[in-house]
Amino acid sequence: MHDVMYFLQQLINGLTVGSAYALIAIGYTMVYGIIGMINFAHGEIYMIGAYVSLIVITGLAVTSPAWIPLVLLVALICAIIVSSSMGWAVERIAYRPVRGQHRLIPLISAIGMSIFLQNYVHLAQGSRNIGFPLLIEGGISLGGSGGGFQANLSYMQLTIFIVTLVCMTGLSLFISRSKTGRACRAVSQDLKMSSLLGIDTNRIIAATFVIGAALAAVAGLLLGMYYGSIDPLFGFIAGLKAFTAAVLGGIGSIPGAMLGGLVLGVAESFTSGYLSGEYKDVVSFGLLILILLFRPTGLLGKPEVEKI
Amino acid sequence: MLEVRDLSMRFGGLLAVDQVSLDVGEREIVSIIGPNGAGKTTVFNCISGFYRPSGGTITFKGRPIQGKPDYKISRMGMVRTFQHVRLFSRMTVVENLLVAQHRHLNTNLFAGLIKTPDYRKREEKSLERAAYWLERVGLMEMANRDAGNLAYGQQRRLEIARCMVTEPEVLMLDEPAAGLNPNETRELNELIVSLKEDYCVSVLLIEHDMSLVMGISDRINVINQGRPLACGTPEEIRTNDDVIKAYLGEE
Numbered sequence: 357m358h359d360v361m362y363f364l365q366q367l368i369n370g371l372t373v374g375s376a377y378a379l380i381a382i383g384y385t386m387v388y389g390i391i392g393m394i395n396f397a398h399g400e401i402y403m404i405g406a407y408v409s410l411i412v413i414t415g416l417a418v419t420s421p422a423w424i425p426l427v428l429l430v431a432l433i434c435a436i437i438v439s440s441s442m443g444w445a446v447e448r449i450a451y452r453p454v455r456g457q458h459r460l461i462p463l464i465s466a467i468g469m470s471i472f473l474q475n476y477v478h479l480a481q482g483s484r485n486i487g488f489p490l491l492i493e494g495g496i497s498l499g500g501s502g503g504g505f506q507a508n509l510s511y512m513q514l515t516i517f518i519v520t521l522v523c524m525t526g527l528s529l530f531i532s533r534s535k536t537g538r539a540c541r542a543v544s545q546d547l548k549m550s551s552l553l554g555i556d557t558n559r560i561i562a563a564t565f566v567i568g569a570a571l572a573a574v575a576g577l578l579l580g581m582y583y584g585s586i587d588p589l590f591g592f593i594a595g596l597k598a599f600t601a602a603v604l605g606g607i608g609s610i611p612g613a614m615l616g617g618l619v620l621g622v623a624e625s626f627t628s629g630y631l632s633g634e635y636k637d638v639v640s641f642g643l644l645i646l647i648l649l650f651r652p653t654g655l656l657g658k659p660e661v662e663k664i
Numbered sequence: 665m666l667e668v669r670d671l672s673m674r675f676g677g678l679l680a681v682d683q684v685s686l687d688v689g690e691r692e693i694v695s696i697i698g699p700n701g702a703g704k705t706t707v708f709n710c711i712s713g714f715y716r717p718s719g720g721t722i723t724f725k726g727r728p729i730q731g732k733p734d735y736k737i738s739r740m741g742m743v744r745t746f747q748h749v750r751l752f753s754r755m756t757v758v759e760n761l762l763v764a765q766h767r768h769l770n771t772n773l774f775a776g777l778i779k780t781p782d783y784r785k786r787e788e789k790s791l792e793r794a795a796y797w798l799e800r801v802g803l804m805e806m807a808n809r810d811a812g813n814l815a816y817g818q819q820r821r822l823e824i825a826r827c828m829v830t831e832p833e834v835l836m837l838d839e840p841a842a843g844l845n846p847n848e849t850r851e852l853n854e855l856i857v858s859l860k861e862d863y864c865v866s867v868l869l870i871e872h873d874m875s876l877v878m879g880i881s882d883r884i885n886v887i888n889q890g891r892p893l894a895c896g897t898p899e900e901i902r903t904n905d906d907v908i909k910a911y912l913g914e915e
Binding site: 550 | 712713714733734735738739743744746750752753754755759762763764766767787826830
């Protein structure tokens, strides 16, 4: 019983972090799918989302102790607005002018943007880590009432699952049903042709940045609260992990990013649960190397077969 | 409708197109022919906004369009196809036709989210238009298949349908008959003539298939090594000495 409960607990923890990774990974994968570049500033967009939501939560809590779901909703909306504008601005300022150049140039521009944003937050918010209040407390105990280890599903984890699920469903519907989603798919398949058919491709590209940034902001609020503290480097590791998740699932594929995030989260949590927390990153990046060696297109990515 | 004057295109030291002029009037089929490497596709690329021409003017419906971005030119009513098929192969046939009407739909995100009546009406209309053209090119049964799984001839027809749903006034076809069998070429021939007769579209055509070109063109422009060689009706071109020389070599 003890073993089963322990296993269950690791699984819950893994899926929680994994679904947040998936939210961030979608931003990487969508941008890659549409213009073939890795947006290395994406982790910073996520970090800014976390900061904005913390600022709003603190502000609201100080001025008026309001109803918690409302506070969270306001924080979420503010984080989405700020991060999305940031995502839009980064594309406009740092990527669009160098689009169409050699592919290393946008990549370096992205790294520069990442360093800039990180240091900007260092300056504006200080470099020490700041506590993030856990507003969703309590949980459900999943074991019997007997002694021994009991798996616990906290309401925070439940919130992460539900919010992620809602975002993923919304995104899938948007991509498959809406006009803009259809245009996104067209642009990702053939940018030039889409443009020739009268689609304003710059707008569509900007839209993918905005959507990716909005999802990253959601993840920023959720993971910031889940971990309990944030600092300006908060986005760096999470960004790398989410990038790994995107590659794991097959970069360019949205279902792939979702799957990759979950797989990575579970793999990490089992490593810390059964081996040692220290090995967590070793396992996730080891996984990345293995995937790149043996299945470079990722779990759900399809190899490009050229018809001759 | 479309006027090209002294169009030049230089790539480094290579003058790929040199002082080419051509006119496409309303409801006219104008062809560009010439040996391989003559610069026909480069002319197309300049007109459709793919390249920024090095010299000359391009006027469409009385407005200069040289150097304009390609999506603006296509929105003005001039669309093109390519030598090789460029469909969105991982989208369904009908989606290919719907995405081409993107600009006709209200691009306002909120209208799309809450589905205003006006938005629904436009959406219905674009679906009707797609259905009409699928019927017209005989691809109705294929509507929900992935475009990449169609036979080659069907893909070619779908490309033309995809251009037509944007309701163009000038259609530019780059070797539409390439790779088609004689039967399919004849169907294509009828389709192009019907576009002109029934839908009031002008067609600018690059083609190697002489029977197609001679049969349907109102006028033909011959280009050789980037320079205009001759221009006239099919009958004039057939008997032009310079053209015969360029194609068959000197005696």
